Amino acid sequence: MTVNGQPQAHDVEPRVLLVQYLREESGLTGTKIGCDTSSCGACTVLLDGESVKSCTIFAAQADGAAITTIEGLANGDEMHPVQQAFHENHGLQCGFCTAGMVMAAVSLLEEVPNPTESDVRLGLEGNLCRCTGYHNIVKSVLAAAEMVRK
Amino acid sequence: MIPAAFDYVRASSADEAIALIQAHGEDAKFLAGGMSLIPLMKLRLATPTVLVDLGRVADLSYVTDAGDHLAIGALTRHRFLETNELLTKECGVLRAVAAQVGDNQVRHRGTIGGSVAHGDPASDLPAALLALDATFVVRGPGGERTVPAADFFQGFLETALAPDEMLVEVRVPKVGGAGFSYQKFQRRAQDWAIVGAIAARVNGGVHVALVNMGSTPVRASAVEAALAQGASPADAAEHAADATEPAADLNASVEYREHLARVLTRRALEAASS
Ligand SMILES: Cc1cc2nc3c(=O)[nH]c(=O)nc-3n(C[C@H](O)[C@H](O)[C@H](O)COP(=O)(O)OP(=O)(O)OC[C@H]3O[C@@H](n4cnc5c(N)ncnc54)[C@H](O)[C@@H]3O)c2cc1C
Ligand code: FES
Numbered sequence A: 001m002t003v004n005g006q007p008q009a010h011d012v013e014p015r016v017l018l019v020q021y022l023r024e025e026s027g028l029t030g031t032k033i034g035c036d037t038s039s040c041g042a043c044t045v046l047l048d049g050e051s052v053k054s055c056t057i058f059a060a061q062a063d064g065a066a067i068t069t070i071e072g073l074a075n076g077d078e079m080h081p082v083q084q085a086f087h088e089n090h091g092l093q094c095g096f097c098t099a100g101m102v103m104a105a106v107s108l109l110e111e112v113p114n115p116t117e118s119d120v121r122l123g124l125e126g127n128l129c130r131c132t133g134y135h136n137i138v139k140s141v142l143a144a145a146e147m148v149r150k
Numbered sequence B: 001m002i003p004a005a006f007d008y009v010r011a012s013s014a015d016e017a018i019a020l021i022q023a024h025g026e027d028a029k030f031l032a033g034g035m036s037l038i039p040l041m042k043l044r045l046a047t048p049t050v051l052v053d054l055g056r057v058a059d060l061s062y063v064t065d066a067g068d069h070l071a072i073g074a075l076t077r078h079r080f081l082e083t084n085e086l087l088t089k090e091c092g093v094l095r096a097v098a099a100q101v102g103d104n105q106v107r108h109r110g111t112i113g114g115s116v117a118h119g120d121p122a123s124d125l126p127a128a129l130l131a132l133d134a135t136f137v138v139r140g141p142g143g144e145r146t147v148p149a150a151d152f153f154q155g156f157l158e159t160a161l162a163p164d165e166m167l168v169e170v171r172v173p174k175v176g177g178a179g180f181s182y183q184k185f186q187r188r189a190q191d192w193a194i195v196g197a198i199a200a201r202v203n204g205g206v207h208v209a210l211v212n213m214g215s216t217p218v219r220a221s222a223v224e225a226a227l228a229q230g231a232s233p234a235d236a237a238e239h240a241a242d243a244t245e246p247a248a249d250l251n252a253s254v255e256y257r258e259h260l261a262r263v264l265t266r267r268a269l270e271a272a273s274s
């Protein structure tokens, strides 16, 4: 598979989950494990451009796919618009949910480029945040959509 | 949480998948989107020794017009159904129900075949397919057979599928893009329904199916009969819990589920006819 554009090959046991693979084999610890029960979305990454919960997919299933993690979003020193918008709109507090939130938002904006507030709330229903009350997250995603449009 | 060890094999066609399942025996299982199976394996509630990954069986992902019905490949993902124009136009109820399954991440992976084969009474699509009188095309080592939805769901997580049989296609009638409603009652947006009621106009009648009101998805036959005899939606909906056997759990008692079934059925009938 490729991870953030880099081809990678590791031999792993079939039971290794994609999130373990990314954190332990690829050394990319930006992707978090929140619940480990497919509920919280902290482990969200993109698989061929679509958001998936990496705690609920075996690394072997992603063989040959293109994976993007939070580490792969920025272009050098320039943040991705969704990252920039979270930064400017206080879209995070403790930060634990943020990598997953940002990846889910990137996928959402790919599918719904001009979302309403309700589209954003529904589109991020698979991601839980214990700190922000979601308000600033929704504001960030709407701001990011605006930035991308410009 | 780490699942128990297993061997992983990949199939590139349905026939290869069936041959692999046969070769590996009783404890081998198909893996489609993994959205039901992987959580169970992580909890070690499922411990298959071999997984036959269907993820690369590319030719079973489709919605096509087959004349008097629509044919849907078993590996078609929820997200594909949610955004499919043909389905929106010819069987809008199924599109709407697919859009209510889990969250975006789950809909990007989960398949209609996996939902049906899993046979969970709390799942959305099985109830919708029961309401639609769908037909399931099942392929095994000896060839293909078709099973009507009414005979398919046999008990809690139990279906008419033999261990070496694969669901390959789902067939639904063309019922149009309007005249339906899905009322899903849930605690959090991404959750399974505590109770759900689906009403849809099918072949001139109104069909009603319930989610999570027994060990399988069920048709609300008493409601349908009352409607056929001219009862109002509100009067017919009073029969929604007749002959159901819902379970009690952390989310709801039996009485509460029965109450929800009546209220949600009334709302679904009213919304479907407006
Ligand atoms: C967080 C979360 C929330 C969810 N919320 C909902 C919800 O609100 N409503 C809902 O309905 N569902 C929900 N689901 C479940 C989801 O719909 C699954 O996609 C679906 O139940 C299973 O489909 P799958 O393709 O992932 O199947 P898998 O998990 O891969 O397989 C499920 C079972 O079916 C068998 N199987 C799969 N495909 C075939 C086939 N073609 N032939 C024979 N056997 C087969 C497998 O061997 C396995 O036993 C949720 C899941 C998660 C993780
Ligand atoms: S860690 Fe994957 S969904 Fe919570």
Ligand code: FES
Residues within 6 Å of the ligand: A091, A092, A093, A094, A095, A096, A097, A098, A128, A129, A130, A131, A132
């Ligand atoms: S910022 Fe702390 S969990 Fe979301």
